[in-house]
Amino acid sequence: MAFSLDALKTKQQQRQKEELAQKVFSEGMTSILDIIAPAVYVLNSTELQIGEQFAKTLFIYTYPGFLETNWLSKIIDYDITLDVSMFIYPLETVNVMSNLKTELGQLESTEMLQQEKGVVRDPANEQAINDIENLRDVLQRGDSRLFHYSLYFTIYAPSKEELQTITKQFESVLGGMMILSKQAFLRMEDGFSSCLPLGQDDLMVTRNLDTPSLSTTFPFTTATLSRSNGILYGVNRHNNSLILFDRFDLENANSVVFAKSGAGKSYAIKLEVLRSLMIGTDIIIIDPENEYRPLCDAVGGSYLEVSLNSSKRINPFDLPHPDEGQTGEDVLRSTITDLHGLIALMTGGLTPEEDSILDKALYETYALKDITTDPSTQRNESPLMSDLESVLSNMSGAASLVRRLTKFTEGTYAGLFNQPTNFDLATGFVVFSIRDLEEQLRPIAMYVILNYIWTKIRMNFRKRIMVIDEAWWMMQYDDSARFLYSLAKRARKYYLGLTIISQDVGDFLRNQYGIAVVNNSSMQILLKQAPTAIDQIAKVFGLTEGEKILLLGSDIGEGLFFAGTDHVAIKIIASYNEHKIITTNPQEIVEQKQTTEGA
Numbered sequence: 001m002a003f004s005l006d007a008l009k010t011k012q013q014q015r016q017k018e019e020l021a022q023k024v025f026s027e028g029m030t031s032i033l034d035i036i037a038p039a040v041y042v043l044n045s046t047e048l049q050i051g052e053q054f055a056k057t058l059f060i061y062t063y064p065g066f067l068e069t070n071w072l073s074k075i076i077d078y079d080i081t082l083d084v085s086m087f088i089y090p091l092e093t094v095n096v097m098s099n100l101k102t103e104l105g106q107l108e109s110t111e112m113l114q115q116e117k118g119v120v121r122d123p124a125n126e127q128a129i130n131d132i133e134n135l136r137d138v139l140q141r142g143d144s145r146l147f148h149y150s151l152y153f154t155i156y157a158p159s160k161e162e163l164q165t166i167t168k169q170f171e172s173v174l175g176g177m178m179i180l181s182k183q184a185f186l187r188m189e190d191g192f193s194s195c196l197p198l199g200q201d202d203l204m205v206t207r208n209l210d211t212p213s214l215s216t217t218f219p220f221t222t223a224t225l226s227r228s229n230g231i232l233y234g235v236n237r238h239n240n241s242l243i244l245f246d247r248f249d250l251e252n253a254n255s256v257v258f259a260k261s262g263a264g265k266s267y268a269i270k271l272e273v274l275r276s277l278m279i280g281t282d283i284i285i286i287d288p289e290n291e292y293r294p295l296c297d298a299v300g301g302s303y304l305e306v307s308l309n310s311s312k313r314i315n316p317f318d319l320p321h322p323d324e325g326q327t328g329e330d331v332l333r334s335t336i337t338d339l340h341g342l343i344a345l346m347t348g349g350l351t352p353e354e355d356s357i358l359d360k361a362l363y364e365t366y367a368l369k370d371i372t373t374d375p376s377t378q379r380n381e382s383p384l385m386s387d388l389e390s391v392l393s394n395m396s397g398a399a400s401l402v403r404r405l406t407k408f409t410e411g412t413y414a415g416l417f418n419q420p421t422n423f424d425l426a427t428g429f430v431v432f433s434i435r436d437l438e439e440q441l442r443p444i445a446m447y448v449i450l451n452y453i454w455t456k457i458r459m460n461f462r463k464r465i466m467v468i469d470e471a472w473w474m475m476q477y478d479d480s481a482r483f484l485y486s487l488a489k490r491a492r493k494y495y496l497g498l499t500i501i502s503q504d505v506g507d508f509l510r511n512q513y514g515i516a517v518v519n520n521s522s523m524q525i526l527l528k529q530a531p532t533a534i535d536q537i538a539k540v541f542g543l544t545e546g547e548k549i550l551l552l553g554s555d556i557g558e559g560l561f562f563a564g565t566d567h568v569a570i571k572i573i574a575s576y577n578e579h580k581i582i583t584t585n586p587q588e589i590v591e592q593k594q595t596t597e598g599a
Contacts, residue, residue, distance in 0.1 A: 057191025
């Protein structure tokens with residue numbers, strides 16, 4: 001027996017040693033707490049420091065006599081980082097009825113004593129009696145219940161000063177609704193833990209609310225962009241509702257689309273223009289890669305190839321018809337200003353002396369065709385680029401400018417910009433293809449095409465969308481960037497919605513005119529972004545950390561959709577027939593061609 005006890009004691013000691021050794025070993029292991037714990041956690045009486053963030057908790061201690069439905073949504077939509085926590089404790093109706101009966105007896109006794117003493121009646125006492133009677137009635141019928149309710153807010157900011165400023169603003173917003181709050185002084189840790197997703201109320205600051213009052217506190221709010229008119233852009237990823245919207249209902253109808261290559265930006269715009277075409281909107285597209293050819297053919301549109309071998313020509317010297325209230329002098333001056341930008345783009349820039357010479361030469365070039373500030377003369381045949389070269393050749397100090405301009409009048413590019421315009425802008429769906437142009441000619445061709453389109457748009461007032469794909473080409477040069485910015489500012493007056501698409505976000509936003517174009521666009525679509533561009537995108541669009549993560553992790557056709565002050569997470573969807581027309585997936589395009597050839 002003694003042997004058995006000694007053996008058992010030895011086993012227990014051995015087990016204790018093993019447990020101690022395992023404990024010591026586990027203490028040296030990395031745990032989940034080690035991974036998620038912040039680098040800094042400092043507890044003060046007025047705030048917490050958690051890593052690089054500062055936090056402060058507020059609790060609600062007084063509510064007004066009347067609460068409007070969904071009042072908490074104003075707080076949820078407030079543009080700050082905060083956690084909201086609410087705790088609801090149902091009370092037993094039997095106990096509540098007993099307490100109300102006792103309270104009612106005390107109030108009625110007080111009223112009777114005041115009447116016996118001849119004291120003037122107390123309206124507050126009478127109101128309290130009525131409120132208790134009404135509450136007892138609804139509780140007795142089972143129409144309502146009573147609850148203890150706690151509501152806490154933890155606000156976050158990167159510095160103490162900013163936290164203090166946000167807290168004052170937040171308290172003012174609550175105070176404007178007659179809802180009074182206090183900071184959880186000396187109990188910041190309890191407040192912080194109460195707002196964590198742990199389901200524990202460490203503050204325990206409660207107020208009584210009945211069922212109708214409690215129902216108003218639930219923030220039944222969600223970002224939605226469903227309208228009674230417009231087209232379907234996609235599905236709201238927050239709540240699976242449809243994003244139905246008409247961009248022409250905004251302050252302006254301009255739109256920008258930024259995404260990395262292959263994220264679905266062209267797919268999204270093809271879907272938008274196809275659906276817009278069905279409701280009578282004219283579509284004009286600048287296509288740098290022939291991506292829109294199948295769509296154009298499918299809807300019976302006009303496809304115009306702009307290249308050295310094409311028969312289509314645009315004369316940049318064409319004069320538009322004057323707008324209402326615009327004089328002939330305004331028309332001529334505006335056209336000459338645009339030509340300044342075009343020739344600066346062609347020649348690689350102008351010196352101040354050349355700019356002055358060019359200005360005089362342009363007026364003289366129009367004068368050769370008897371075109372002056374008189375509107376009746378502006379219907380004469382427009383001059384050509386070769387006419388301008390001839391005028392410059394006879395001017396002192398223009399030799400260098402003439403040499404640089406010669407290749408566009410006599411050299412390799414002579415036929416592209418030195419012939420009269422030989423087509424007119426059609427209605428419906430029109431695509432200008434610049435794929436077959438040399439890379440150095442693309443910005444120049446886009447400038448000329450846009451100027452031509454702008455001239456025609458002002459002559460015929462219709463609802464239109466103009467799409468400029470790979471717009472970063474134009475942002476590489478100040479003159480073309482300035483012209484694009486001018487279009488974005490003036491498009492609204494002529495019932496035009498400008499759509500700018502770019503995958504090279506850095507080149508587009510690095511230019512001051514690029515940011516100005518974004519600021520003049522009421523609709524923006526951000527799809528999947530590259531990690532190298534996300535910080536710049538976040539700065540320009542004011543994205544939160546959560547939205548940055550969403551864009552980095554989005555799948556093809558997913559991202560953020562901004563319309564005015566509203567924005568939601570979007571998933572772009574197309575029907576089977578739409579997808580067949582607009583897809584840019586090379587594998588699917590090859591399979592479609594093989595199927596067509598096999599049939």
